[in-house]
Amino acid sequence: MYKSRKKIILTFLLPSFLGLLVFKVFSMLYSLYISFTDWNLFGDPNFIGIRNYMDIFQDERFYQALKNTLLFITGYLPSVLIVSLGLAMLLNSKVKKVTLFRGLFFLPVISSWVAISMIWKGMLNPEFGIINTIIRFFGGNGPAWLQNPSYVMPAIIMTSVWKDIGFLAIIFLGGLQGISQTYYEAAQIDCAGPWQRFTKITLPLLSPTTFYVLILSIINSFQVFDQIWVMTSGEPTADLVPVMVTEIYRNSFRYQRMGYSTALSWVLFGIIILVTVIQNVLQKKWVHYDD
Amino acid sequence: MKKKNAIIYILLILGALMMIVPFGWMLVVAFTNADITYNMTLKNIWNSLSLNSFRTVFSQYNTGRYLFNSVFVSLMATAGQILICAMSGFVFARIEFRHKEKLFLLYLATMMIPVQATVIPQYILMNKMNLINTYIALFLPGMFNAFGTFLMRQYFKSIPAALEEAACIDGAGFIRIFFQIMLPLSKPGLAVLAVTGFMGAWNDFLWPLLVASDDLHTTLPLFLSQLQGRWYVDWSVLMSATLISVLPILLVYIFAQKYFIEGIQNTGIK
Incomplete structure (x- = not known):
């Protein structure tokens, strides 16, 4: 035409x-090429083979960053999946004004991580923060979350779950709305209770969505950076909880070790691919596609 | 049934409270003075309501400039992304050429390239072109994303070709057809692309942190992160600045809620 x-x-x-x-x-x-050199932004890059990659696997900080990243994922993933699925089911129920609530749970999703981090630095403040006020109300004694190295990761996980549940709930909600009502009607006739309906209908039929959410949030949490960087900056814990991407940032833009940090980013990419492939193999065991 | 609904409402309200309280705290602290944070009773809040911290934010810092930077960079990135993605989506939807399918697959493959693998070379590229601390560096790389091309191709494909044929017979060129027929007919797709693009650019932290190190090109997220000094934080000033940085995206959200939700359900991008 x-x-x-x-x-x-x-x-x-x-x-x-x-x-x-x-x-x-x-x-x-280009980054693949740099990862095989000793380039430091100034001068010419010299080819050094796989030295950077070998250095990474001998570097104490790499294992620390990997450990913290995995720690973040183990705390964050189960809680965010359960809470956001629960929220999606609430939002899927046929009560009035439910869309109004949907809008509220979305507020943290649209806000930037920097803004959210600032607000939560206030919420988690040991002297006047609301979190510790609540703990004190119940007779406990809250820790100095962001100043204490053993509490900073739980605090960041808590904030991340709070920020992301609206986002994941919306995706879960899409999946729930795609489940045909006829299944539930049939279950009603067979006198299945709510728990049976949930485990025998909702969970299996929702599994493609769950799989998608799982892949998405694992990839995102391996790349966690903003909240760690901003919530710990200015605190005594600033350098104490390195994760993969903060290490990439530190090595490239503080120490100008471009070769090392690009190699690190390829190692991270490799880990993400590996985890995604493993999940793809495992999904055959639990994801049901409804044809 | 009544009882069940009541439980659902109670849970929803509890959840909603947990979502709102932090934002409410931000509002209270922003509109009072910093001392209030230590003794937040209703009476104290009422007595110390003031706009002082906003005055401080705008008079002691270059906040007007940062606000402009954020708005300008986000708008440019969004506009560029829409135009570039719509144009390429149009070609993939309507024009036949050799190796088109292969090229399209290549486009989709770029979506799998992780940010970490590209961010350092992109920075080096900007450095080599002497673009560090320029607006161009802030918005240019964000303009290119294969997902937008994919989205627009889908929308254009759903538009019947008869419309363009009629316009063609009337002597309209492809640029006219594109801007006067195709774009107006794909508004929902453009809206999804616009809100996700704007939100991404507005909230971005890592990229501006790399390419904007001078005061003239600081964006709001950067300013916020600099504002909290190491030893002393004026919470009222900090929360006023936070509010200023959240308000614009909130306004966009209120007017385009549908497209935000559609965008997230379709793309999984936040």
């Missing part, structure tokens, strides 16, 4: 093609 095909392709496709080529494809290959 269009006569000037070449002209259209040149004017319409070229900008996005060049952009993706430079900022994605070339950047990726």
Whole structure:
């Protein structure tokens, strides 16, 4: 239909093609190249083979960062999945004004991590923070969350769950709305109780969505950076809870160890791919596709 | 049934309270003075209501400039992303050429490239082109994303080709058809792209942290993170600044809630 095909392709496709080529494809290959050099931003890069990768696996801080990242995931993932699924089921119930609530749970999702971190630094303040006031009300004694190295990770996990439940609940809600009512009607006839309906209908039929949420949140939590960086900055714990991406940032932009930090980012990428592949294999055991 | 609904409401209200209280605390502290944080009774709040901290935020810091930077950079990134993605989506939806399918697969493959693998080379690229501490560095890389191309291609494909054929017969060129027929007909897709793009750019922290180190190009998230000094934090000033940084995206959200939710359900991007 269009006569000037070449002209259209040149004017319409070229900008996005060049952009993706430079900022994605070339950047990726370039970082792979840097990861095999000793480049420090100044001077010329020297090829040093897999030295950076070997250094990483001998670096104490790498294991610390990996441990903290895994610690974050083990605390964050189960809680955020359970709470957001529960919320999605509440939002899916047919009570009035339910969309009004949906809007409220979304407030933390649209706000930036920096803003949320600032607010939660106040909430978690040991002297006047609301969290410790509540704990004191029940007779307990709250810790100095962000100042104490053993409490900073639980505090960050708590904040992250709070921020993300609205986001994941919306995705779960989409999945719940896709489950046909006829299953529940049939279960009603068979006198299945609520718990049976939940475990025998909702969970299996929701499993594709759960799988998607799981993949998404694991990838996101391996890349956790903003909240760790901002919530600990200015606190005595600032350098005490390194995770993978804060280590990448520190090595590249504080110590100019470009080779080491790009190698680190490829190791992180490798870990994410590995975990995703493992999940893809495991999903055959628990994800039911309804055909 | 009544009892069940009551339980649902109670749970929803409890949850909603947990969501609102931190924002409420931000509002109270922002509109009072810092001393109030230690003794927050209703009477104290009422007695110390003031706009002083907002005055401080704007007079002692370059906040007007940071606000402008954030707005400008986010708008440019969003506009650029919409235009570039819509144009390429149009080509993939309507124009036939050799290796088109392969090229499209390549586009989709770029979505799997992780941020960490590209962020350092992108910074080096900006450095080499002497673009550090410029607006261009802040918004340019954010303009290119294959997902937007994919989304727009889907929308354009759902529009019947008869409309364009009619316009073609009437002598309209492809640029006119694109801007006057295709874009207006794909408003929902553009809206989803706009809100996700704007939110991403507005809330971005890592990229501005890398490429904007001078005061003239500081964005609001950067300013916020700098504002909390190491030893002394004026909570009222900090919360006023936080409020200023949340308010614009909140306004966008209130007017385009539907597209935010649609965008997240379709893309999983936040």
